[in-house]
Amino acid sequence: MPDLFLFIIIFIQYMVAVIDNNGKITVKDSGKTILSSPVEVLFLMEKERLEVFSADGNSLSKKNFLTIASKFDKKFEIKFIVYKDLRERGYRIKTGVMGLRLYPRGKKPGESESTHYIITISERDVLSVKYIKEQVNLARNLRKKLIIGVVDEDGEVTYYNIKEIEFDTKPSKKNRPKKPYHADFLEENVFIWDKDAVDDLFLEEYYGKQFLGDSLQLSLTEAAYLSEQGIIDLYKDNVKLTLDDFIDLCTRKVENFYNIFLVYRDLKEKGLTLKTGYKFGIDFRVYDNKDLSWATDRVSTTKIEHSKYLLQVFHISYAFKIPDMARSVRMANSVRKRMIFAGVDTATGNISYINISWTKL
Numbered sequence: 001m002p003d004l005f006l007f008i009i010i011f012i013q014y015m016v017a018v019i020d021n022n023g024k025i026t027v028k029d030s031g032k033t034i035l036s037s038p039v040e041v042l043f044l045m046e047k048e049r050l051e052v053f054s055a056d057g058n059s060l061s062k063k064n065f066l067t068i069a070s071k072f073d074k075k076f077e078i079k080f081i082v083y084k085d086l087r088e089r090g091y092r093i094k095t096g097v098m099g100l101r102l103y104p105r106g107k108k109p110g111e112s113e114s115t116h117y118i119i120t121i122s123e124r125d126v127l128s129v130k131y132i133k134e135q136v137n138l139a140r141n142l143r144k145k146l147i148i149g150v151v152d153e154d155g156e157v158t159y160y161n162i163k164e165i166e167f168d169t170k171p172s173k174k175n176r177p178k179k180p181y182h183a184d185f186l187e188e189n190v191f192i193w194d195k196d197a198v199d200d201l202f203l204e205e206y207y208g209k210q211f212l213g214d215s216l217q218l219s220l221t222e223a224a225y226l227s228e229q230g231i232i233d234l235y236k237d238n239v240k241l242t243l244d245d246f247i248d249l250c251t252r253k254v255e256n257f258y259n260i261f262l263v264y265r266d267l268k269e270k271g272l273t274l275k276t277g278y279k280f281g282i283d284f285r286v287y288d289n290k291d292l293s294w295a296t297d298r299v300s301t302t303k304i305e306h307s308k309y310l311l312q313v314f315h316i317s318y319a320f321k322i323p324d325m326a327r328s329v330r331m332a333n334s335v336r337k338r339m340i341f342a343g344v345d346t347a348t349g350n351i352s353y354i355n356i357s358w359t360k361l
Helices: 038-046 062-072 076-088 129-141 196-203 220-228 243-253 257-269 322-334
Strands: 008-012 015-019 025-029 032-036 051-053 093-096 099-102 116-122 145-151 157-164 181-185 190-192 209-211 215-218 232-236 272-276 284-288 309-315 338-345 350-359
Touching (some): 038 051, 038 062, 038 076, 062 076, 076 093, 076 099, 076 116, 076 145, 116 129, 129 157, 129 338, 157 322, 181 196, 181 220, 190 232, 215 220, 220 232, 220 243, 232 243, 243 257, 257 272, 257 284, 257 309, 257 338, 257 350, 309 322, 322 338, 322 350
Parallel strands (some): 116 145, 181 232, 309 338
Antiparallel strands (some): 015 025, 025 032, 093 099, 157 350, 190 215, 209 215, 272 284
């Protein structure tokens, strides 16, 4: 890239810095060589603490420097906006190939360890649970907390705490009937007509909703799980269905149903209760069983306590849009719940749970 081969001299008091044709900036001070970052250089230029010259002695403007740096790093603009925002909030930042490292306010590198590893992205980018999990693991190995800084179209920055969570709840004891309940799959729901199911499954185990007096209405995921557990036998037009048959029928109605079912099963086995998250625009509301309290007069499930989590299910490699993430997190925050993104590796059955929450730095 001959047109980008620039020899830039930077004067900072008694320091001299050079940017080579690979975009690396070296600051020389009293015989010491210090590697500097383009975002640091542009920040100092904006504060009028630094002036940059080309090899022929012409002064380079901030615009020219930004243009040059962006050719070396396609995400330079986004990194600089986040870096500048954090510096103006009183933080010290170190840059590196793994992103930005944030130090406690008022502390300098060398005085304290950095506390956060920050990923910088644009609102037009996409993310997958797989990528987020990789970054979480990287941050954990560095003994840092992970934050994503999202730069929107107006150049404003929103920060999100990111962490992987493990549910430490214990599964509840299952009351199994003497024989499986007969369950009919009509068109949208599954129904059990045996009134004993209301006591066994609804009042004791929090499945479904009472329907037409002494009958029980189940969601598709509840029915799939109960069928797998041998608690119900599923029928369609008086023909008994295998679990695979039922999942196939559900997949035609519900996008991503199998992954949703895998998450439902995993969390049920961990002692949690899941109900539809439709009113919040997500897959599930998630309850800790110890927080559930049912009314004694067999009314609807609206009598249970508030859920702790909202949960959305993706294939682990599915790339979701940042505005979709922002909407979900904002909704969860507004109703005082934690937003969980579940990434399912369908081939292995492994599931990663990522909690994303808004934070104010």
